[in-house]
Amino acid sequence: xxxxxxxxxxxxxxxxxxxxxxxxxxxxxxxxxxxxxxxxxxxxxxxxxxxxxxxxxxxxxxxxxxxxxxxxxxxxxxxxxxxxxxxxxxxxxxxxxxxxxxxxxxxxxxxxxxxxxxxxxxxxxxxxxxxxxxxxxxxxxxxxxxxxxxxxxxxxxxxxxxxxxxxxxxxxxxxxxxxxxxxxxxxxxxxxxxxxxxxxxxxxxxxxxxxxxxxxxxxxxxxxxxxxxxxxxxxxxxxxx
Numbered sequence: 016x017x018x019x020x021x022x023x024x025x026x027x028x029x030x031x032x033x034x035x036x037x038x039x040x041x042x043x044x045x046x047x048x049x050x051x052x053x054x055x056x057x058x059x060x061x062x063x064x065x066x067x068x069x070x071x072x073x074x075x076x077x078x079x080x081x082x083x084x085x086x087x088x089x090x091x092x093x094x095x096x097x098x099x100x101x102x103x104x105x106x107x108x109x110x111x112x113x114x115x116x117x118x119x120x121x122x123x124x125x126x127x128x129x130x131x132x133x134x135x136x137x138x139x140x141x142x143x144x145x146x147x148x149x150x151x152x153x154x155x156x157x158x159x160x161x162x163x164x165x166x167x168x169x170x171x172x173x174x175x176x177x178x179x180x181x182x183x184x185x186x187x188x189x190x191x192x193x194x195x196x197x198x199x200x201x202x203x204x205x206x207x208x209x210x211x212x213x214x215x216x217x218x219x220x221x222x223x224x225x226x227x228x229x230x231x232x233x234x235x236x237x238x239x240x241x242x243x244x245x246x247x248x249x250x251x252x253x254x255x256x
Contacts, residue, residue: 019055021065021131024248026241027255029073034080034105034116037073037124044069044126045193052128052189066128066191070244070252072237073124075116077102079210082184085112089211100209109194111165111184113210119201119222121237125244129190132248136187140165143196146243147181150198153239156180156226167198169221178221198240199223201230 029037048066055063079090079102089112090104097104116122129139144160147167151158158180159171167181181198199222207220223231245252 019063019065021068021128022249022251024068024070024127024245024250024252025255026070026072026252028237029071031074031076031118034075034078034103037071037075037122038105038107041071041124041126041193045188045191048126048128048191049189052130052191066131068128068131068250069124069126070241070250071124071126072241073122074118074120075122077115077117077206079104079113079115079206080109081106081113082109082111083107084110086211089113090209091211092209096209100206102206102209107194109184109186111182114182114184114197115206115210116197117203117206119199119203119224119233121198121200121233121240123195123198123240123244125192125195127192127248129187129192134190136185139187139192140183140185142247143183143244144181146240146247147196147198149243149247150236150240151180151223154223154227154231154236156223168218169226176219178219180221180223180226198236199225200233200236 051066144167148158158167158169161168161171165183166179169178169180170176181196183196185192185194201224202222204220204222
């Protein structure tokens with residue numbers, strides 16, 4: 016257990032970034048954070064250093080990613096089809112099945128040492144979801160959870176036409192997290208027709224703009240979401256230039 020608690024989190028919006036570049040960047044920061052924890056194990060208490068925390072937001076060009084538990088046949092496109100759709104495809108090391116990332120979507124990558132917050136992956140996932148739910152409520156979108164399914168949904172109570180608006184998939188090692196969530200704001204939903212989203216065949220996918228009938232200010236949503244995450248995790252956010 017870490018006796019030094021660091022609630023400060025470095026926030027940076029990476030803008031529109033290629034998925035592989037963002038993945039490589041995550042892996043680098045993730046490895047550096049783990050290295051600090053490894054070093055601390057060898058040091059006396061008065062020599063230990065704080066482990067850092069990061070929160071990155073970004074958008075990606077069109078890309079499909081398949082998690083460790085996913086089925087390759089949930090991608091419904093051939094290599095030629097991918098090229099025609101100007102999309103890429105990666106098998107990656109997060110949990111979950113297949114999802115889509117693209118412009119108009121807020122992708123969040125928290126790289127947190129949960130020893131600084133709480134050591135409970137289930138609570139971590141639910142807290143990410145809660146930040147999304149609170150953000151959507153500011154736009155009069157009533158969202159919540161469906162038992163047994165990860166993510167944030169509309170029509171989650173009656174489930175007449177349940178629609179996923181945010182997908183989650185994370186990796187954690189020694190309580191350090193990576194990967195995260197993808198909130199559909201002004202997303203081109205047609206790309207979800209090329210996959211079985213998150214391996215769920217009987218439920219739809221939606222976006223804020225589809226539900227509200229107009230494009231939404233992405234920077235405003237990002238600002239609200241960032242603040243809800245900070246409040247729920249009791250973070251002290253430091254915003255990078």
